[in-house]
Amino acid sequence: MAETTNGVIEVDLPIIYRDRSNPAKFYEAVWGRVFNGKRDTERRPYAVVQASNAAHVKAAVELAGRENCRVSVRSGGHSWAGWSVRDGAVLIDLGDLQGIGYDEETQIVSxxxxxxxxxxxxxxxxxxxxFAGGHCPDVGLGGFLLQGGMGWNCKNWGWACESIVGIDVVTADARELHCSKAENSDLFWAARGSGPGFAAVATRFHLMTRPLTSMFNCIYVYPISEYRKxxxxxxDLCPTADPDTEIVCVSRYAPGSDEIQITAGFTTWKPSRADAEISLKSIHDSRPSHAVVExxxxxxxxxxxxTQQAAANPQGHRYCSENAFVANDADVPAVLEAAFTTLPTKKSFALYFAMNPTSRRPLPDMALSMHSDHYFALYTVWKDPADDARCTGWVYDVLRDVERHAIGSYLGDADFQHRRTKFWSEESGKKLMEVRRKWDPEGRICGYLDVDDKSGVAGLRNEFEW
Ligand SMILES: Cc1cc2nc3c(=O)[nH]c(=O)nc-3n(C[C@H](O)[C@H](O)[C@H](O)COP(=O)(O)OP(=O)(O)OC[C@H]3O[C@@H](n4cnc5c(N)ncnc54)[C@H](O)[C@@H]3O)c2cc1C
Structure with a gap:
């Protein structure tokens, strides 16, 4: 860094320009940290800034302003639709901006x-x-927290973004600010649920942590013929189940077989195995018969x-993910039957993630405002590009029917290029778009990647397609 005669700090930016670099090096900078192997390479950023400090982020936003480009941001690269890669934008890749600090007194991690x-x-x-972060080991905190964050035991411990106490940002006009309930509170409100439409670049999160205890699993695997039961x-058991226990139901192919199976999984955090046994006994005793694994x-x-989550979501594959919050009073097994019983490839899986009782308590005042008792998501996984149309077609066919019984969706497992739906309550959706316009009136930060990437300052419509 050097100070010029007029007092402006000049930063040596680690930047790779599209038109001035080796194409292979540029491709690696653009796509190398994107998890999904299914990529739209028509989207070609103007440049990639490999930021390793907040000054780089500020300088990159200033550069975008001077060049009249948009800014896109990447933290962990795990958004399914590659939201960080945008045509003509200055892509700020935060991969080299690494740092963790812990305050023993407050138990807050930054x-x-x-x-x-x-x-x-x-x-x-x-x-x-x-910290109850994402289930996959290498999801970045940035994208995960901004969209809400369905972390470990979200059903009981709540959304991960509820643990954010503060956030440091660089704004769309390149100012470095701190946001909390007391400072820049509308941006802080938006940071907890806006997802990729956040109108600033987050450079640091300050998070409440919780005590670490031992973990135990109860797992019951059944042939898919037992699906409904x-x-x-x-x-039925979710609303009153033990408060330290995450509950999922997953359908996937049995290893090396042509048979789909359904697994009910209960992961519990308890001080000892004796505590876990007491808490999970009633679940065990009420399990349906005919399990093939217990x-x-x-x-x-x-x-x-x-390690298991990473194995279920292998690197180097093509993915299509979609989701819905199924209405509380829906006949859930009937609504999700096609999804759970007709998976299109051997590596794909369908997920039921229980959200009750978190879904039944009032949420804090934050942008995140959409949830129900029943979270459902499809993770379609394949390798051959020739399967793209069949696999994505299956996902959207299934979703079209499920959506009629849903109240909306979660940003984190969605792709706005393919589907229009609701991501917030009416009121929060409106307020969020206003906050975006206030903090980024020119649409400097790319925002939501919809069809033809044109949502810009207007943001998403927050309405069903039908
Ligand atoms: C294998 C896998 C497992 C997953 N498991 C879970 C899970 O358990 N729970 C869950 O809730 N989600 C899960 N997800 C979804 C995941 O949380 C989202 O895709 C999230 O956006 C990824 O964050 P990221 O930082 O890695 O992604 P990125 O692609 O780096 O970021 C996504 C977008 O978020 C915005 N963004 C990211 N960082 C910043 C920043 N610092 N400032 C401003 N904007 C920013 C940008 O618009 C960016 O393009 C999973 C995804 C994958 C691929």
Missing amino acids: CSPSVIGRKLNAFLAEKGRL VLQWVV LFCDPTSLDKEY
Whole structure:
């Protein structure tokens, strides 16, 4: 960094320009950290800034202003639709901006947005603490927290963004600010649920942590012929189940087989196995018969769980993910039957993620405002580009029917280029678009990637397609 005679700080920007660099190097800078192998390479940024400090972020936003370009942001690169890659934009890649600090007194952890869940929790484990981040080890905190964050045991511990106490940002006009309930509170409100439409670049999050305890799993695997019975059992037991237990139902192909199976999984955080056994006994005792695999209170750890999640979401594959919050009073097994029983490829899976009782309590005042008792998502996984149309076609066919029984969707597993739906309550959706316009009236920060990337300052419409 150097100070010029007129007092302006000049920053040596680590920047790779599209038109001035080796194409292979530029491609790697644009796509190398994007998780999804299905990519729209027609979208070609103007340049990539590999920021390693907040001054780089500020300088990159200033550069975009001078060049009249938009700014796009990447933290962990795990948005399914590659939201960070935008045509003509200055892409600020925060991969090299790494830092975690912990305050023993307040138990608040501060970290850069590109920090991934596995790294954060390895750091916190030494302090006997936990942050309930994303289930996959390498999802970036940035994208995850801004869209709400369905972290570990979200059903009971609430949305991950509820743990944000402050956030440092660079605004669309390149000012460095802190946002909290007390400072720049409307931007702080938006940071908790705006997702990729956040009207600033986050450079640091300040997060409340929770105590780390032991973990145990109960797992029951059934042939798909038992689908209705198993999913109904899970739906019925969720509202009153143990408050330290995350509950999921997943359908996927059995390893090396042509048979789909349905698995009910219960992951619990307890001080000891004896505590876990007491809490999960009623679930175990009420399980449907005919399970082909049963595990009761099997010791596990976040590290083991991360490894399994990474195996279920392999690198180097093509993905299409979509989701819905199914209405509380829907006949859930009937609504999700096609999704759970007709998976298009061997690696794909359908997920039911229980949200009750979090879904039944009033949310704090923040942009995130959409949820129901029943979160449902499809993760369609394949390798061959020739399967693109079949796999994405299956996802949107299934969603078209499910959507009629849904109240909206979660930003994190959605693609606005393919589907219009509701992501916020009426009131919060309107307020969010106003906050966006106030903080970024020129649409400097790319925002929501919809059809032809034209949503700009207007943002998303927050309405069903039908
Ligand atoms: C394998 C896998 C597992 C997942 N598991 C979960 C899960 O358990 N729970 C869950 O809720 N979600 C999950 N997701 C979804 C994931 O949380 C979202 O895709 C999220 O956007 C990824 O964040 P990221 O920073 O890695 O992505 P990026 O692609 O880097 O970021 C996505 C977008 O968010 C915005 N953004 C990111 N960082 C910043 C920043 N610092 N400032 C301003 N804007 C920013 C930008 O618009 C950016 O383009 C999963 C995704 C994958 C691929």
